[in-house]
Amino acid sequence: MRDKSCVLLFLFATLIASPADTKAQSAREGGVAPEVEIAGQVLDANTGRPVPGALVEGGELKQETVTDSGGFFLLRGLAPGLHNLRVTHSGYLSQRTEVAVPADALSILLVPLPDLREQVTVTASPWAAERHVIAQTTDSVDMATQRHRSGLSLGEAIKDIPGVRNVSTGEAGGVPMIRGLTNDRVRVLSHGFPHDYYQFSRRHMPNIEPFEASAVEVVRGPASVLYGSQAVGGVVNLIPPPLLKTEGHSPNFGGEFLLGYGANSDALVGRCEINVAHRGLSARAAWTGRSSGDTSTPRGPLANTAYDQQSALGEAGFQFENGIELRGRYQHWQNDLGFFVPATPHFRMGLRNDIGQAEARLPSRWGMWELAANFSTNVRRTFPKGLAGGPAVDLELDGQVYRAALRHPSNDQSPWKGWIQVEHGRQRNETFGPVALLPGFESRTWAAALYEEIRFGHSTMDRWIISFGLRYDDRRLKVPADKLGMRQAIKKSYRPVTGSAGLVYRFTPALSAGLSVARGWRNPSEYELLAGGPHDGVALYEKGNPSLRPETNLNTEASIRWDSARVRALLAGFRYGFGDYIHLRLTGEVADGLPVATFHQREATIQGLEASFSVDVSRHLTLGTTGDRLRSRNEATGARLPFTPPDRAAFSARFHSRSVGEWTSPYAEVRVSCTGPGRIAGLDEPFPLDTPGYALFDFGAGVQKVLRDTVACFDLWIGNIANRAYKDFLDTYKMYAFSPGRNIRVTGRWMF
Structure with a gap:
């Protein structure tokens, strides 16, 4: 170190x-x-x-x-x-x-880079729009916040947003949770494309590098109309920075070098990004590497939690004089990480993800047409006895996903603004190794979606904005008989219709109120249907349930937003009503030395409140507070749902200035977060341990410096300053370890 x-x-x-x-x-x-x-x-x-x-x-x-x-x-x-x-x-x-x-x-x-203060969403509707005119609540985390904390996981990057949490597994693993929903109920997008990562486990984090995004945007509430199954709880979208542009015949060149260090686990992160543009051609190449030792807690290190991760990105775009735009993108991500599981103390995983994307924008007399296609390959290999011992591979899951979409957003000047999309997707999984945790399968999906927005312009209704959408999915699943050892193959089909409606009233340019009603759906995942074997990563023997029905929910949400030059505020209340909510339940049996759990369905409800308030007290001081409260209920048993997050509130003070001497944009920030006690859901809780409440203190500071024609940025972030021993209710290690202790992160960036 x-x-x-x-x-x-x-x-x-x-x-x-x-x-x-x-x-x-x-x-x-x-x-x-x-x-x-x-x-x-x-x-x-x-x-x-x-x-x-x-x-x-x-x-x-x-x-x-x-x-x-x-x-x-x-x-x-x-x-x-x-x-x-x-x-x-x-x-x-x-x-x-x-x-x-x-x-x-x-x-x-x-052209500004996306920023937390830029109140624009590109995820909650088919087109970019100001957040206060969208019925659903949205937030984002900007590039600067991601960089100066040098965090690894996507869940860690967005956990401070009201209603959003991080289901953590050490420093390397972090899964986003939105309003108590996670994994197969939260759709993760990369550049607007769905990202698949075998999200059936609480410890399976998105295989993606947060530093590839200029902003991470979060939509809270069902978004099935735009993004289909698995968006019943919300959407997390990693938005890439725009490609460089140039005028005239001179080329444009820029980039970034980043180096960061985290003292808690002796972690290093390095990043290099190069951007070029000449005439109509633009390109970007980037590499990010991370290496870490074991995560430390106030009671000692967590053995076998070290990791090594690398990611690479290549992207290019071309704009023709006739207005046609083409863009292609390829990402590679890989990680070797270990888990702190006392029953299998050397358990490690080798993960790899490859994503390719292509887009075309084609102008015509009928408006702009958009063609998009992507593929992704995900490989998960488990080593129960470590990389150096025992069988080479105990379990390997190989998945391939292909998607194509045709979109047509209208661009006329009438009060109506519309968007239609037709998409097709295919997915295939293969399983290798002696552990048949998940059989091979194939699935195909066709979908058609429509979204409309009405703005009345100069009339007595000019303060109102109305939006609505409709979507039809046709999904078919096929499991060959020989791969399950059954006489008959399994075939299932799902044909849901989902919809949404939103209403926004603008009292003033700064003050608006929103109301939305949305119906979401989720097909039972292949794992929930077909699992059958020891899941060493969570120390359970899990059994699927082929009789599971599709999960649906109806969400009602009301909010009021204030966004002025000095004051920003939000108050939102919501209620989810679930039909056939799917959850894992312990049976009390033991198989292969592990507790047995299987999947059940019940009616359920989730309701809660979210609030945030930020005010610029002066030119140099900004005060803020956020809070959220959530209640859930299994309607059959009266108990809460598993992984229901405890109440939370946070307070912050940020001191900032335009410049101090030769230094620009200096800031210092103090943050206090208070989390209430966590309570389990009985036999429905996969990690059954109640946790007491706690408070954590964080501190951050940074400054920029102009060096010739470049800018250097220096940031410091200290999490859990007091090194308090605590257990986060959503920490999957809480059964046998404390959550991470003090972490001092130092980051330097050089932008040119």
Whole structure:
């Protein structure tokens, strides 16, 4: 740990010691009286507001200047002729433009990267829309928050959003939970495409790198109309950054280097990203690597929880002069990680995921048509006796998923705005090894969806926004007889119809109220139907139930939102009514030395409240609070549902400034999170242990520094400052260990 810390501190010291006064250096190097100057203003491409602190550089001598509080700049010392100007800012895509000087005053537009403060959703509706005009509640976590905490799992990245939790399995494993629902009830998307990762287990985290996203967006509540089965609880969408663009004939180039260290498990993370653009062609390549020792708790380390993870990304897009846009993307992810399971102390898994995506936007006289296709391959290999002992592979699951979709969003100026989609999907699973936990199977799905929105414009109804959607699915499952050892093959088909309706009323531009009603559905997963064997990862012998029926739910949600320049607030209440809710239940039997559990169905309800409030007390201080409360009920037994999260509230104070001397965007943040006691659901709880309430204190700080034509960012995050010993109710290790202790994370980024 000491050696890694020294390396990281040396790199930070090198960056900090770099020359800061770039304008003075340029003047010394030039030594020539100014001949021509260029004046202009840098504006936000979305809002038209000035962008202060943007770096403008150009000319043969690389003259530089920084925009003032009004976004204005003056670049001196240029010779008459053609020059390339480059404008950069940490929150925006860099922009290059050709200028023939002398020239009139310029207006340069910068495209912002998705940000937590940018109140726009691209997941809750088929098109980008402001959040306060969408009936369902949405939130997002921006790129800066992900980076400065250097977290590994997707669940960890979004757990501070009201109504969202992290079902954790050490530092490496984190599964998103939305309103008490997780795994097969929360649809994870990558770039808008469904992401499959054998999500039948509480300890199976999404095989995806959060750093590949510029923002992670969360939609709370059923989204089956847009995303089909497994979206009954909500959606988590990893939104990639836009590809670089360029104007004129000059190429554009940018990227990022990141290095982070976490003291709790002696973890290192490194990332390299390169972006290029020339004329209509844009491309991106990225690599992220993570390595960690065993997770530490206040009572000692958790043995065998070390991991090594790598991911790689390649992406390219091209825009033709006739408006046709093409885009392709390939991702590879792999991880070797261990589990702290006393019964099998050397249990490890080897995971791999490959995803390919292609998109085309085709303009026509009938509007814009969108074609999209993707494939994914997921491989899970288990080693009960570790990588060096026993059989090479005890269980291997190989899954392939293929999907294609045709979308047609309308773009007319009438009050009606619509979208239609037709999609087809295929999935195939193969099982190898002596443990037949899940048999081989094949499934096919056809679906058609319609979504409409009505805005009345200038009329007595101009404050109202109405939306509704409808979807039909035809899903068919086939399990060959020989793979189950049965006389007859298993064939099942599902043909559900789902729908949604939303109503938004805007009292003022800042204040709105929303009401939504949505029906979701979920087919029983192949694991819930067909499982039959020891599941070493959770120390259970699990049996499927081929008689399970499709799970449905009806969600009603009401919310009120305030979003002004200084105050942001949300209050939402919801109720889910489930028909045939599927859950795992302990039978009291033992097989192969493990407790036996099988799947049952019951009527169930989930209801709760969520709230958030943030206010800019001054230009340098922002106070915030969030809270959520959830109640669940098994209507047959009167008990709560398994994994019902306890009540939670959090309070934060953030001190920030535009600059301090030569440093920009400094901040310091203190956060206190209070979690109530967790209560189990009796025999329905797979990890049956009640947990007491607790409070955790966190601290974060960071700063940026302009280095020539680049920006360096330095961030510190300390979680569980007091190193308190506690057990999180949603921690799957709680039966035999405490949750992680203090973790000091240091992250450095260099953006160019």
